[in-house]
Amino acid sequence: MSANPLLMGHPLASTENARHALLYMCRIRKFEEAVEDLFGRGMMHGTMHLSIGQEASPTGMCMALTVQDQITSTHRGHGHCIAKGADLTRMIAELLGKEIGYCGGRGGSMHIADVDTGNLGANGVVGGGIPIAAGAALASKMMKKGTVAVSFFGDGAMNEGAFHEAANLAAIWDLPMILFCENNKYGMSSSTEKAFAIDNLADRAKGYGIPGVNVNGNDVVEVYEAAQIAVDRARKGEGPTLIVAETYRWKGHSRSDKNLYRTKEEIEEWRLLDPIPKFIARAIKQKKLTQEQCDAIQQEATDAIVASVNEAVKAKAADPAGLLDAVFKKVSA
């Protein structure tokens, strides 16, 4: 699975782009399903945070980015990682605690980073990646790199001080940054209704003097279009944008979640808004893809995940021998 070239452009601009959008959404879906299955069978330990239902947001955002553009991600970060072009086998291997995993088994699901695709890492601390993305954008500006930094975070992170401090720094310094909130409606069990006194989270942007836009986070086209505007603005040196993508987490927060804070009906309503069939219907209608092509793309995603799981399962387990030497980067003479 080689790194994808990215900067694909509009998901409906061509057959190739439509194929990319569908393939990456399906890769994320199938990856998450595989993770759930591996947990269920006792083959993975620790915990997992699945993003099933949210696939359109990272896919749409990342289709507006180059490989060099940077992202920071979250504890629910598999989708961001895949959308930015990470290697599926190394991801699965990390979750299985293997030597060839992205972190050599030292980080697990919540700490996958991929330098080759500009992914500065998932984060176990809610909001932890937002100031880091501001710093990456600051470096881009100081070094005149022309890259943008996108911080993905959830609705819960918007009540962290880190969000506020980073949004303000990005705003006052006109940093090439995008604050991308996936509003999946719950911070663990806390609904946005309980945790916010405003209805539209994008309204927060006004307080920083930056644009704030609201998009349907289950529509990869709408996400891309907002992302592209924000990226253009950032690259022109005009500063950051807050994008709030309205989406929904189908699965529980983590594997301990018994869904006591929401109804089955609510979950069912959102399942009907599945981003994948929605895009398939649109791509077929606009004659970018045929039903046969869509079926083949979904199969291709499934096959890729199966192959990655098979390879990762066979890989060598992470070795504790090198742990002490792994804490610091060696000082070169």
Place this chain on the structure above:
Amino acid sequence: MSDRMLTMAEAVREAMSIAFDERPEVFLLGEDVGIYGGAFGVSGDMYHRYGSERVLDTPIAELGIVGAAVGAALSGMRPIVEIQFSDFTAQAMDQIANQAAKIHFMLGGALHVPMVLRTPQGSGTGAAAQHSQNLEPWFASVPGLKVVVPSNPADAKGLLLASIDDPNPVIFLEHKLLYKIPGRDPVPEGAERIPLGVAKVVREGKDLTIVATGIMVNKSYEVCEKLAAEGISVTLIDPRTISPLDMQPVYESVEKTGRLMVVQEGPAHAGFINEVIAQMAGSSSFGSLIAPIKRLAGMNIPIPYAPQLEKAAVPQIEDIEAAAREIVKNWR
């Protein structure tokens, strides 16, 4: 050999200026580091010499500042962050302890964080409990951080240059009472580095080994001079970096003196200096001790305001002198 006597503030500024001149990716950010010149005057005229892009004034947002430094460090820059008082690192602890310290290990070595966080610490200014702490154990107990506690201007310069070179996050704790006073030794010209993780034997003696950190090195030095006049000779060791910690000179000295006293300004309970005692207790040099190890440290209280209360809270020269005398006289 140079005979320039600089203050710690001047020496730190000189080290930063050398690093600025050597590497375009080095920059300084923090509250009031620009035109104001830093709350303690450490950045001084650097804003005028290097401009607002490299001496970057920030809003009062410690978590955001340190986070921005971490992100910039991950992306090719070498930030020096100044946090106005070490007490305020509490505001930034997620980025220090959960992000900067862990990124290299946790991400499997894919990324590293070449960042220096400089911050003044310590009591003696009448600024009371939220502006006077010694927080070495907070940082020293987090794997992934290197922690430097310079006791004099010459060391501060060489250690800071080495810290800026280091590919890992370094916490650089400057005692604010040392900022305005010249050190005992001249500060060399040039850009020589003092490697992290190498303790300094400040003076050698045969009766007692004192291990002291930061400003306590200076206080202990005065005691050593006084006792020398009475025929008591003391070895004084300054670890300089507390993570990593160089214990070898301590073992070697204790094997000669048989007596060990450790001195720090921070509270005794779970303080950094206890690590020196623990490592000594587990070493083969332990058998050389003829006296119980003496620990002098701050009281287990927040630093109080009134001058006589503040003074009572941390070891003073008289305390060090009395304790040193006692251990040498009582254990023969």
